[in-house]
Amino acid sequence: MxxxxxxxxxxxxxxxxxxxxxxxxxxxxxxxxxxxxxxxxxxxxxxxxxxxxxxxxxxxxxxxxxxxxxxxxxxxxxxxxxxxxxxxxxxEKLDISLPGTQFGRGHLHPITLLRNRIEDVFVSMGYTVVDGPEIETSFYNFDALNIPPGHPARDSADTFYVGEDLALRSQTSTMQIHAMQRLSPPLRVIAPGRVFRRDTPDPTHNPMFFQLEGLTIDRNITLADLKGTLQKFVQLMYGANIVTRFRPSYFPFTEPSAEVDFRCYMCAGIGCRVCKGSGWVELGGSGMVHPRVLEAVNIDPEEFQGFAFGLGIDRMAARMYDLDDIRLLYENDVRFLEQFA
Ligand SMILES: [Zn+2]
The missing domain is CATH 1.20.1280 (Monooxygenase)
Structure with a gap:
């Protein structure tokens, strides 16, 4: 080569x-x-x-x-x-036999579960659910609810003020005023929501909690309509045999006013842990809408009357789930909340 x-x-x-x-x-x-x-x-x-x-x-x-x-x-x-x-x-190897990524599935909070149930009952009775602001002016917080300047309820020791004329609502009764301004009577509304008070947290108090306000305005409304409505509500919630009782009370925005109790659903009145031995369970405050409240939103009290009530959703939940401490509902401890999945 x-x-x-x-x-x-x-x-x-x-x-x-x-x-x-x-x-x-x-x-x-x-x-x-x-x-x-x-x-x-x-x-x-x-x-x-x-x-x-x-x-x-x-x-x-x-x-x-x-x-x-x-x-x-x-x-x-x-x-x-x-x-x-x-x-x-x-x-690019893909192992289709590998287990998929597991995502924990969430669920509704116990307060929400109970609130939904209460709403369903009232909606079945012809009520509409309304919503409104958590920060209110003095007009909605106090003036329109017949709570005059100098009234102890306006005290900054009880109320969270966030400005000269602004405060976190201390009760859902503010929604009565919004509802009457937005809708003309006759009307039937419920307003569930958060309220705020300067309470020191303990097993039965928390600075933030949940209320549900109810309001009916129509012609020829009497105290009997209020009693019948709450009686029906309690029966739909807790059983057909549950009876209610009304105790005289005082609220600036209703006249007359009453605290409402119902016969304990656990012991039928004998006395137990749920009713703390009394045989009765507190439902909330109620009364006939004060004529001055109607006048504050330009509704003629000669033509229209109404009743209002406020329920404590948290206390209802604490009894329903047998909780010793209401604060468990707000601490977002997953070990507690998982029980309601
Ligand atoms: Zn009982």
Whole structure:
């Protein structure tokens, strides 16, 4: 074999052994087979200038070596391609037998569960659910509810003031005023929501808690309508045999006013843990809407009358779920809340 060709072939085999990337393989191909400056291409260009007697043999050798180089390069190229494909498959490997990511499923808070149930009962009795602001002016907090300046309920020791004339509502009764301004009588609304008082937290008090206000305004409404409505509510909530009792009370925005109790649903009046031995459970405050409250929203008390009531949702929940401490309802301890899933 021609000495130069022999040298090129040996050099190629040495170079080939050092190739370890597809880029190096491309560079190697150019070095030996490149059309313009490839080492074997240069040898082919020499063929035409050789003496006729050696020309054929030399040409044949160049072709053989070129074919071998081509075959070796193709073989290595195949190896690189196979390795790349294997790496891609490994990278994109998807194990469909692996368990999926588990997300904890949430559920409604016990207060919300009870509130929904109470709302359903009142809606079934023809009431509409309304909502309103938690920050109120003195007009809604006090003036329109017949709580005049100087009244103890306006004391900043009881109320969270957030400005000169603004305070967090201390009761959902503010919603009576909003409802009467928004809707013209006759109307029947309930307004569940958060209220705020400067109470020191203890097992039966929290500075934030939930109330539900109810209001009916119509012609010829009497105390009997109030009693019948709350009686019906208690029966739908706790059982058809549950009776109520009314105790005289005082609220600035109702006249007359009454505290409402109902016969204990646990012991039927014998006395138990739920009713603390009395046989009766407190439901909330109520009364006939004070004529001055109607006048504050331009409703003629000669034409329309109404009754209002306020229920403590938290206390109802504490009894229903047999909680020793009402604060459990606000601490968002998942171990406690999970019991209501
Ligand atoms: Zn009882």
């Amino acid at each position: 021609d000495e130069t060709l022999q040298h090129i072939k040996e050099q190629f085999l040495t170079d080939l052994a050092a190739v370890n990337t597809p880029e190096a393989l491309t560079a190697l191909r150019d070095k030996y087979l490149g059309r313009k400056a490839g080492l074997l291409a240069n040898e082919k260009k020499r063929v035409g200038g050789l003496a006729p007697e050696v020309r054929a043999a030399f040409g044949s050798q160049v072709n053989d070596i070129s074919a071998e180089v081509e075959a070796r390069l193709a073989e290595l190229n195949d190896r690189f391609a196979a390795a790349q494909e294997a790496a891609a498959l490994e990278r």
